């Protein structure tokens with residue numbers, strides 16, 4: 373059965389005060405929710421320990437990025453093993469901001485997925501096309517290639533640790549969302565790619581990200597191949613984050 377996931381990527385936002393106020397509110401909100409949603413909080417790495425301590429069993433925790441290496445002289449980097457050791461369950465890999473602002477390459481994404489899975493983290497692999505690529509009619513090709521490359525070294529028994537998040541770059545932080553139909557179409561394509569690679573595609577959760585808000589989450593989550601969301605700005609408000617969690621239908 374595919375997991376239904378709502379993950380909040382705080383990016384470089386938040387503070388200890390936000391951790392202290394938000395995590396408890398999300399925790400009590402989830403206690404009265406029975407739609408089977410798994411909530412994940414992905415704060416800046418410095419706050420992971422604080423979130424883990426307050427999250428209880430109901431909230432999973434993730435990091436926004438991991439290194440390509442296990443340990444060593446890589447100043448400023450954090451390994452997948454360290455994230456796991458600190459209580460993380462997930463790592464984002466290949467977020468478009470990492471790719472665009474920090475020059476993260478497809479090859480590095482492939483390695484980071486391997487490192488995450490080997491350390492026992494679930495990898496939320498982020499893919500998505502730019503506006504130019506969409507307008508040139510290349511969105512499907514770009515996203516399909518990103519997916520193929522990212523999972524190139526995933527082993528047979530590791531697929532249950534893989535989650536794919538489709539985040540069109542033009543929809544991130546812009547207030548523009550893909551229509552539910554366009555998002556569904558791309559999710560169908562991604563599932564098809566995973567199937568063609570021999571993965572148990574029907575079991576893999578596919579998230580949509582890019583300006584997801586309480587008022588558009590219902591239509592997005594109603595789509596058959598959209599199993600949840602990767603939320604940026606709206607995840608910094610406990611109220612909005614919980615509204616988005618509540619937008620998940622009780623589908624299996």
Ligand SMILES: O=C(CO)COP(=O)(O)O
Nearest residue numbers: 381544545582583604605
């Ligand atoms: O990049 C995102 C989540 O990883 C989406 O961010 P916004 O929800 O702020 O558009």
